[in-house]
């Protein structure tokens with residue numbers, strides 16, 4: 001728990017926590033609130049009747065338990081988005097917000113296309129892209145590590161995975177930000193309208209891409225061809241899973257690279273250590289995932305009555321699983337607030353766990369390991385400048401801008 005908060009204040013902070021009414025300060029630093037919740041209200045009842053959970057052991061168990069929890073979001077997204085809306089159609093048809101057997105059928109094809117061999121094949125292209133971007137930064141000397149570096153990597157990698165023609169990739173990031181932004185705990189009418197427009201535009205674009213791939217299949221190594229030929233999906237299911245795939249790897253991976261650069265550059269001794277011991281890049285990326293988890297919140301619906309820490313949860317109860325808090329739980333991670341690039345073991349939940357564990361974690365790790373290590377190696381004088389700005393998002397934690405110089 002934070003040293004600055006007295007126990008009483010922390011208890012009050014936990015008791016009145018409402019994820020639908022967050023302050024500006026919370027977006028800057030949610031971790032004092034999370035520490036208070038872990039200590040005093042680990043299974044916290046929110047004003048809307050949902051529960052907010054923050055302990056590592058609870059999340060770890062819930063993510064692996066299919067007997068009591070569902071990922072199906074129809075009951076929640078109907079009232080939130082309206083049942084006829086494009087956002088409802090998207091978020092209720094992608095695999096992530098569904099249960100077996102549909103979930104299993106789609107996931108099998110995605111996991112099959114992202115095999116260790118497929119990941120190895122991505123490596124030279126990612127290294128080449130990262131090095132090219134870093135050379136451009138070196139020439140400019142002053143730049144933005146998000147816009148000019150972190151955001152430019154995932155769009156290429158995920159675009160290559162689905163073989164989206166390069167000339168068509170410019171709008172992908174904007175669509176993705178708008179669609180995932182609609183999952184925030186607080187949502188304005190304008191954000192909702194942007195999300196709906198983005199689903200409409202994105203699916204209109206993908207209809208043509210899919211028609212073309214149907215005429216010209218690319219073999220079983222191609223993710224889209226596999227989904228087309230093997231997953232037995234309706235047109236809408238196919239479209240919405242492609243939208244999800246293109247989104248899933250975008251903002252999250254941009255944020256991992258951005259958060260990782262921020263952590264390393266604000267801990268210069270860790271950056272130096274990594275420069276002289278590059279074999280630590282694997283554990284360093286895991287530590288960035290743990291300490292500043294790009295995806296801070298997950299959700300599940302209770303389907304069978306159970307009791308957690310003395311709180312009985314009835315079927316139909318909606319849970320928010322706070323990955324960002326669980327990953328700083330001192331019961332699982334000794335010295336949990338410390339950034340330790342050699343931390344081992346590090347069983348963080350940044351990619352969740354169980355049947356829905358991130359299917360793209362290998363891709364994300366590959367991108368982040370190459371991006372962070374090459375940035376430190378190729379730009380030995382890399383340092384942050386003033387003006388870092390965090391996105392005002394509780395679910396997807398990252399920076400909109402990270403000015404730096406080399």
Ligand code: HEM
Pocket residue numbers: 071095096097107110158245248249250252253256293294295298299350351352355356357358359360361363364
């Ligand atoms: C740092 C980057 C990433 C983070 C932190 C992240 C995090 C997550 C999390 C927490 C989930 C579980 C959601 C839930 O069940 O509630 C998930 C699911 C998923 N992610 Fe990622 N992800 C990242 C990158 C990627 C990439 C690059 C891809 C694709 C290439 C991807 C594809 C997926 C897919 C397909 C699922 C759904 C899995 C399922 O429902 O079975 N993710 N991700």
